[in-house]
Amino acid sequence: MPFDHARLLEQVAQIQQRISQAAQRSHRDPASVRLIAVTKTHPMLRINAVLAAGIHDLGENRVQEAEEKIALQTPEALAQTRWHLIGHLQRNKARRAAKLFSLIHSIDSVKLAEILNRIVDEEASVIPQPLPILLQVNVSGERSKDGFELAGGVHNSAWLDFVGEVRAIAELPLIDLRGLMTIAPYSDDVEGVVRPCFRALREVRDQLEQRLDRPLSELSMGMSGDFEVAIEEGSTIVRVGTALFGAR
Numbered sequence: 159m160p161f162d163h164a165r166l167l168e169q170v171a172q173i174q175q176r177i178s179q180a181a182q183r184s185h186r187d188p189a190s191v192r193l194i195a196v197t198k199t200h201p202m203l204r205i206n207a208v209l210a211a212g213i214h215d216l217g218e219n220r221v222q223e224a225e226e227k228i229a230l231q232t233p234e235a236l237a238q239t240r241w242h243l244i245g246h247l248q249r250n251k252a253r254r255a256a257k258l259f260s261l262i263h264s265i266d267s268v269k270l271a272e273i274l275n276r277i278v279d280e281e282a283s284v285i286p287q288p289l290p291i292l293l294q295v296n297v298s299g300e301r302s303k304d305g306f307e308l309a310g311g312v313h314n315s316a317w318l319d320f321v322g323e324v325r326a327i328a329e330l331p332l333i334d335l336r337g338l339m340t341i342a343p344y345s346d347d348v349e350g351v352v353r354p355c356f357r358a359l360r361e362v363r364d365q366l367e368q369r370l371d372r373p374l375s376e377l378s379m380g381m382s383g384d385f386e387v388a389i390e391e392g393s394t395i396v397r398v399g400t401a402l403f404g405a406r
């Protein structure tokens with residue numbers, strides 16, 4: 159598809175308006191929802207255009223692809239970009255990821271968090287301390303999804319074990335646990351499938367805050383097909399690709 163700059167600007171404005179309306183419907187401040195433009199597979203031309211449109215949070219799901227794009231950014235553009243890792247992180251790429259991303263959304267084990275904690279210690283001159291992370295939680299039960307397995311959220315029989323794992327991560331001194339991330343199933347059944355998934359993540363977050371006695375303010379949930387429902391259920395970060403750029 160040829161790149162249409164004017165159309166991208168229209169899409170940005172339209173998504174921002176839909177975010178505002180969803181926030182207002184649920185009596186929330188629109189400024190409490192951050193839009194991440196998911197740029198995976200898209201070229202620099204489009205990335206530069208969304209930055210110029212005022213969106214400074216960009217999401218990639220692979221370390222390598224983000225690295226290549228970051229290398230192509232001017233220092234001025236890089237200084238105003240916050241790169242987010244939203245895809246699965248392999249342990250052997252943790253060091254590179256910690257150096258590149260403002261926020262890693264996809265931490266899925268205590269082990270991975272411990273590895274990052276050690277890396278932040280070793281790389282104190284190049285990685286900010288503490289390193290902000292989110293835990294990816296699979297509350298839907300779909301087997302294809304990454305993350306801590308917690309189908310049904312707080313009602314899962316592994317709930318207390320999960321709380322123990324989150325506590326262990328929260329206690330790592332060089333890691334800043336900011337909240338949770340999830341991916342809802344692709345489904346037309348919004349009320350039966352999608353909304354309950356977002357609601358379950360929020361419930362997990364609320365219970366964790368009580369048990370750990372600390373805030374976990376970020377909920378990264380909602381993509382092109384379901385970000386309005388996610389906002390109604392408390393999302394603070396929506397990750398939107400297709401609705402901004404068109405199909406990949």
Ligand SMILES: *Cc1c(COP(=O)(O)O)cnc(C)c1O
Nearest residue numbers: 196219244381382397398399400
């Ligand atoms: C690709 C991706 C998105 C964006 O998906 P769209 O449906 O294109 O908006 C969001 N989150 C994650 C984790 C992704 O991998």
